[in-house]
Amino acid sequence: MASSHFKKLDEESRALVERWDEIARVIAIVAVVAVAVWALCAALRAAVHATGEQLVELATQGWPGAAALLGALLAGALVRTLLYRMPLWREAAGDGMQRAIENYQITYVHDGDDPEPRYRLPAFGAALRKAIATYVTLGSGASGGLEAPSVVIGEGLSTGIARVLRIRSEVELRTYQLAGIAAAVATLLGAPFTAALFAAEVAYGDRIIYRKLAYGLWAGVVATWCDTWLHGTYAPMFHPPAHEPLYSVAEYSGAALVAIFVSVPLAFGFGRAIVLLRRLVERAGPEWLGSASVVLVGVLALSLHAGLGIAPHHVLGGGHETIDALLGHSSELDALHVLILVLVAKLLATGLTITTGGSAGMLVPSMVLGGLGGAITAQAINASGLATIDPALFAVVGISTALVAVVGVPLAAIALVFEVFGRVFGPPAILACGLTYLLTLKFKVYEARAAEGTASVTQADHEGVAAEGVRPDPAIEPAIAPPPPTEGQTPS
Numbered sequence: 001m002a003s004s005h006f007k008k009l010d011e012e013s014r015a016l017v018e019r020w021d022e023i024a025r026v027i028a029i030v031a032v033v034a035v036a037v038w039a040l041c042a043a044l045r046a047a048v049h050a051t052g053e054q055l056v057e058l059a060t061q062g063w064p065g066a067a068a069l070l071g072a073l074l075a076g077a078l079v080r081t082l083l084y085r086m087p088l089w090r091e092a093a094g095d096g097m098q099r100a101i102e103n104y105q106i107t108y109v110h111d112g113d114d115p116e117p118r119y120r121l122p123a124f125g126a127a128l129r130k131a132i133a134t135y136v137t138l139g140s141g142a143s144g145g146l147e148a149p150s151v152v153i154g155e156g157l158s159t160g161i162a163r164v165l166r167i168r169s170e171v172e173l174r175t176y177q178l179a180g181i182a183a184a185v186a187t188l189l190g191a192p193f194t195a196a197l198f199a200a201e202v203a204y205g206d207r208i209i210y211r212k213l214a215y216g217l218w219a220g221v222v223a224t225w226c227d228t229w230l231h232g233t234y235a236p237m238f239h240p241p242a243h244e245p246l247y248s249v250a251e252y253s254g255a256a257l258v259a260i261f262v263s264v265p266l267a268f269g270f271g272r273a274i275v276l277l278r279r280l281v282e283r284a285g286p287e288w289l290g291s292a293s294v295v296l297v298g299v300l301a302l303s304l305h306a307g308l309g310i311a312p313h314h315v316l317g318g319g320h321e322t323i324d325a326l327l328g329h330s331s332e333l334d335a336l337h338v339l340i341l342v343l344v345a346k347l348l349a350t351g352l353t354i355t356t357g358g359s360a361g362m363l364v365p366s367m368v369l370g371g372l373g374g375a376i377t378a379q380a381i382n383a384s385g386l387a388t389i390d391p392a393l394f395a396v397v398g399i400s401t402a403l404v405a406v407v408g409v410p411l412a413a414i415a416l417v418f419e420v421f422g423r424v425f426g427p428p429a430i431l432a433c434g435l436t437y438l439l440t441l442k443f444k445v446y447e448a449r450a451a452e453g454t455a456s457v458t459q460a461d462h463e464g465v466a467a468e469g470v471r472p473d474p475a476i477e478p479a480i481a482p483p484p485p486t487e488g489q490t491p492s
Helices: 002-015 021-059 063-083 087-094 098-110 125-136 148-166 171-187 191-205 212-232 249-280 287-292 295-308 322-327 338-353 363-384 391-407 410-421 423-439 443-454 457-466
Strands: none
Touching: 021 063, 021 125, 021 148, 021 171, 021 338, 063 125, 063 287, 063 295, 087 191, 098 148, 125 148, 148 171, 148 363, 171 212, 171 391, 191 212, 212 249, 212 443, 249 338, 249 363, 249 391, 249 423, 295 338, 295 363, 322 363, 338 363, 363 391, 363 457, 391 410, 391 423, 410 423
16 A cells, blocks of 8 residues: 555656756746745735734733724624635635645545646635635734645645646646645745745655655745845744754753653643634534634733733734744743743633634644743753753744644754754754654644544535545534535636
8 A cells, every 4th residue: 555655656756857848837837826825925924913913012002902902803703703604715714724735635536647626626715715714813813823824825826826727737736736835834934945845744744755845945935035025134933042052961851851741742732622622612602602702812811911911912913922032031931830821821822713713823823832831841940950951942942843743744843943043953953853753653733633523524525526535624613614615616
């Protein structure tokens, strides 16, 4: 079974080797895909930052700002509820990562080289609806990341472009899909190598097709160049701390501890929290009540701010400020009890946002949880007197290992450390990421959700591909709505 699978992938790899004019044509189309994906993802990011971050900042300036935030959260939840009453919009709920992966893999179950199974499903329409649903969710101040929704956008736009250009090879279609995913991630991370590896590992797991990876690298570079052109300079996602290139035995041992006792349990706990929160939402009653419960996220953030002075952006939004605070030794997150409270609050806030139908991702929030867990471990070791550990180092290790534990992309996680945080953090991150990968070979957050939740299958899955053996989409589906029908034989 495995040998036949690898043989098919080898055949696909060889199919990408064409004449020079064919290679030039694919390179040109990949560039078009990358620019289109960058444009929509960058616009979505700017819109979310313009409203969501402003609302969260406003909430710290007295009760009118707090009331505005709670009102925006409630309005966003109700708008989503109304949108999800329309069948085509229901697919935009949740993070959508698993559905994007299955849209990529759907053509593998057919004999011959035919992209039609993917073309029968929504493409442009799915990408635009996902962008709008994500803005409604995160632009209103809810907790979650842009990365997973952007993967859906990248896959949908690339498929739509391939369909418009009448690409009739499924091998070539998958090349553009992978390039679209890489461009989306590169737009948000500003790290083209990490983005290309992420796309390849998400699509193929333990088997990377390097000729496809090459096109992914090209797409990532194009998207990063566009983003640099937009800002006029390179804008890193995080601001890495300084550290000496030499590491002690205690630091290496601590990095292993973060992998074993922080990132792996956090990934499992995140998955269980999603399941339990979904069950609670299902019992909430009317549709609007399940959606409106996301206001509890705002109440939680405002309560921590009023009681302990913890800024709301550590609970709401994507969590980039939290990671920067951890890496910059901010006094706001120095106390051990504050780190623990923020970790629990962020987990609950993100879980509640997604399980109530919010279109938001778990990738950056999981990195936030990993960074918090790493900092907590360093604080605990320092308090014990056994060693003196830099919390920023363990935060970097926690960020990278959480990405491995949640998504299963060890090479992309290591590349993220080198490309974003600097090669000085490479050795402990390599050790921790490798260990985390080995410990989570049979468990990922996405798989945990699939095992516990109710799998969803679209009408087109039933009519077109379910009989071929395609696994149903186990992505999070909100309790407020059943899975959608597709756009039929004429996708948007």
